Amino acid sequence: MKQLLLLLFFLPLLASAQLREDFTDGNFTTNPAWAGDAPSFQVTAQQLQSNGPAVTGTGLQLSTPCQASTGTVWEFWANLKLATSSGNLADVWLMASQTDLKNSNNSGYFVRLGGTDDEVSLFRKDSTRAAVLVIDGLNGTLASITNNLVRVRVTRTTANRWTLERDLTGGRTFVTEAAQPIDATYQRSAAMGVSLVYSAANNRNFYFDDFAVTDATAPLLLRAVPLDSRQVNVAFNETVAPASATTLANYRLQSGAGPTAAQVLSNNPAVVRLTFATDFATGNAVEVRNMADLFGNVAAGPLTAAFAGPPVAPQVGDLVITEIFADETPQVSLPLSEYIEIYNRSATKVISLNGVRLGKGGTTTVAMLPDTARLLPGQYAIVCGSTRVLQFAGYGKVYGPTNFPSLSNGSDQLVLRARDGRTLFEVTYSDSWYRDARKKEGGWSLEMIDTNNYCAGAENWTVSTDPIGGTPARANSVRAVNPDAKAPALLRAVALNATTVRVYFSEKLDSTAAATLSRYALTPATAITRAAPVAPDFRQVDLTLATPLTASRPLTLAVQTATDCAGNASGPLQSATFALPEAAVSGDVVINELLFNPRVGAVRFVEIINRSNKFISLQGWQFLRGRVNGNATATQLTSGPLVLGPGQLLAFTPNVASVQAQYPTSHDPANLIEVGALPTFADVDTVRLLDGRDVKLDQLPYSKSLHLSLLATQEGVSLERIRASGPSTGSNFHSAAGTVGYATPGRPNSQAQDELGGNQELTVTPEIFTPDDDGQQDFATLNFHLDQAGYAASVTVYDALGRLTRRLVRNETLPTNGFVQWDGVDDRGRKAAVGYYILLVELFRPSGGEKREYKKTVVLGARF
Structure with a gap:
């Protein structure tokens, strides 16, 4: 019906x-x-x-x-x-x-x-x-x-x-x-x-x-999206009537400006493109009145939609990398593909990614983001390989440029550059940033903690805590307030050539402030004509000098103030001494400390010291492990400029953060240098030091027997050179003191002794020693200064009753100056009893038949 x-x-x-x-x-x-x-x-x-x-x-x-x-x-x-x-x-x-x-x-x-x-x-x-x-x-x-x-x-x-x-x-x-x-x-x-x-x-x-x-409902205004500095698309929830949509009087900005043209898009009649005669402001809002749909329903208005200014090229601090997924296996939940996450930090700018390039340090190949790509204020986007876009489509905005760089699992440098080549953002990450041994194995991303502290490194990154392993295209799971309140420190200065000095700082600098010449001064007075911050990380500044340097003639650099990327300004910084380096010869630089058996989960280090009066370039130098089955393994100290001054020491390790954590009170961060790896030293081995021309400068044959036998464990205990001028033999090395944590990476050795002084032929210091590895009188040293060369010697320790305790030297040829140490251990490897001991020294010259005999008393004590 x-x-x-x-x-x-x-x-x-x-x-x-x-x-x-x-x-x-x-x-x-x-x-x-x-x-x-x-x-x-x-x-x-x-x-x-x-x-x-x-x-x-x-x-x-x-x-x-x-x-x-x-x-x-x-x-x-x-x-x-x-x-x-x-x-x-x-x-x-x-x-x-x-x-x-x-x-x-x-x-x-x-x-x-x-x-x-x-x-x-x-x-x-x-x-x-x-x-x-x-x-x-x-x-x-x-x-x-x-x-x-x-x-x-x-x-x-x-x-x-x-x-x-x-x-x-x-x-x-x-x-x-x-x-x-x-x-x-x-x-x-x-x-x-x-x-x-x-x-x-x-x-x-x-x-x-x-x-x-x-x-029966009037149209609603959904949003306004700027296209450029004078055009904006206004989108409605339904198709709008062309007559009202193209009436210019129906639109205006809150500033009062009206459009010069209004066009309904042919491919989407719910969108109207407005054109204005002048550029938009940073923040805008469009008002719409009397808008009708196709069915005669009219929205009297005003309907309002705010929009940021037009898409603009990013400036430093606008566009940052906030997440790095470098190791995708074993899979946790994220796709089995590497990615990074980029983020628009601005609260008002729409960023155009047109021409933005993603690359790695030291390479010229870059991934170029699409011309039409843009990020709204506070918006995230995933960047991955061009063939992996579909894997991330469900997570949010994603871009897949060609030449997406392969991300190293261990460490890498990533750089975002603007269309004109300016560095927008740089991060050099490391797998030590995970701070979680299980997650470090793969399947988890690294996330930035505080996006307002985007210049920071390891202290502002950590592993994701999200159950799926990361947070692609959304706010990071570890986000928290983590400001940088510390001003930069001056680390060192290195002469790259006769007229260029590179200055190293502890963190990224404000590149504009770092280029101010008045911040730098040299003594003796030398004119500086240019200060150029070094991209992409701006932790270094190259100074150009008006007159050339003389080899090994030191100058002192003073920095009046340094401003980091976060705006923290220092006062006058500690000065740095440098000189134009010259070539080293054998014995100028020697191995000063060696940790060959680190604790479980820790890393090795090798320390060297400059015994000469020269400034010596270490660029291209290597540590070489003794040959095993005909093969040798080598580690390059540095491929970049690095100079060792007279008396200076440096420790090299594959993980500076790990060394600092293992020896928190006995390291010097200014003297710790990170290398790609170190050879896996055995318990009995030889470490060689070669210069950039593969000339051997020093070698140390060592074994675990050089350690103090009274140690509960040798793991994590370094061997330290006792006397800097002494030979690179086991007799000149001793276990580092327990009171300093059993190692002194980058600091003077805990067991170092002053050189022999005066004209006495034989001396024993100290007269009372306590072999408890506390760094205080841990061993007795027999110092000798002989009147001529050609002596051989035997040194034997007897107790107060005349019983043999330890044979220290047997018929060994001696230099004119040297020393012999006794660590308080007998010939059976046990600690000798507390009491008086006699060091019987027998000297003879085979060529002349001359023989001398000396007795020196020493007390082996104990602390109560």
Whole structure:
């Protein structure tokens, strides 16, 4: 029975329907016009009836144009005079992207009548994919085998909340399905209509009537997106009427400026492009009035949308790397692909990534970000390899430039540069930054802690705590306030050549402030003509001198103030002495301390000392481990400029942070140098020191037997040179003192002794010693100063009763100056008893037959 006139009487809302079809005119070709499988439909008794071929599996469709989308009510009447099933059902499309509803690329929303569960349900279709259930109707709703009468009403609010209602009598006493989900997937529509599939006996058993689509809501302004300095796109929630959309008087900025042009986009009629005569300010808001949709609903306004200024090229501090995923295996949850995360720190700027390049230190190959790429204020994006973009598509914004650099698991330097080549951001990461042995093995990202402290290194990075292993394209899991309140320190100065001096600082500098000449002064007075901060990390400054330097003639650099990247300014800094270096000869630089057996989880180090009066360049020098099975392993000390001054010492290790943690009170950070690796020294081995021309300068044969035998463990205990001028033999090395933590990397040795003084032939110091490895009188030293060369000696220790305790030297040839040490241990490796001891020294000259004998007393004591 026809009910439309009565419905209009009871429902004033339908009086403004944007589409209405009751088939009272006896056709479906006009007012409105339906198209599709038209020969397979007919109007019977003012209702649309199917009339397709009596062939099982036949699918039919019929549609009519309709652009209603949000803030809309759809209503229709239907009767399926058949038993519904998976092969006998009808889909009523509310929104469709194609007029051909059977097109596999069609997308939108439809109500399904029937199906396997004999229900009324709402579905979403995503192009070629299977339909997605949005509202699952009650099973068995359409249970009749001959008469499934139903009236359906679907409502979509402007907030994209969906409601599905039905009346199984065909009237208007609707029952609402419980679920009312939010789904905003599709905002545009081209058509609505019906599509059906049936078996042969049911080709004429589908009836439809009373289609009504009502949009009674005015358009909403969703957002404003700037395109450049004078154009902005304003987007609405639905298609807007061209007449109101192109009326210039309907728009203005809050500053009062109006557009010079307004154009509805042909590919998206819900977006209007506005053009203004002057550039936008940093912060803007557009106001829209009297905007109408296609159905006559008018938003009087003002509708307001704020937007930042136009996309601009990033400046230093705007664009930073906040996450590094260098080691993807073993997998935790993230894709098995390396990535970095970039972040727009600005609260107001839209950053254009046009021309921004990602590269690694020391390489010329870079990954160029797309010309159209941009980041909104506070927005993150993933950057990965071009073939890996789909793996990260579900995480957020992602860019996949070609030449994405391969990230080293151990350590690497990453640099972001602007289109003009300026350094925007630099980070040199290391796997020590994980601070977690398990996570260091892979599958977890490194995250920046405080994005306001973006200049910092290890102290502002740590491993992710997110359960999936990282936080790509979203705020970091470890984020916290972690400011830099420390001013930079001057580490050293190195002469690169006769007219260039490189100055090293403890952290990244403000490059503009670092270029100020008045901050630097040399003594003796030498004019400085230029100060150039060194990219990309700006921890160094190159000074150009007006007059050339003389080799090994020292100068002192004073820095009045230094300002770091975070703005912390120092007062006058400690001065640094440097000189133009010259070549070393054998014995100028020697091995001063060796840690060959570190504690579990710790690292080795080798320390060297300059015994000469020269300034010596270490560039290209190597540590060489003694040959094993015909092979030798080498470590380069530095590929860059590094100069060792007279009396200066430096310790080299593959992990400075680990050494600092192992020896927190006995290291000097200014004298610790990180190298790629060190040879794996054995318990009995030889360490050689070679210069850049592979000339051997020193070698130390050692064994674990050189350690004090009274130690509870030798792990983590270094061997220290006793006398700097002494030979590189085991007799001139001793275990580092326990009171300093068993090593002194980068600091004077705990067991160092002054050189022999005076004219006495034989002396013993100290007269009382306590071999407890506390760094105080740990061993007795017999110093000798002989009147001529050619002596051989035997040195034997006896106790007070004349019993043999230890043979220290047996018939060994002596230099004219030297020493012999006794550590308080007897010939059986046990600590000798407390008491008096005699050192019997027998000297003889084989060439002349001369023989001398001396006795020296020493006391072995103990601390109480």
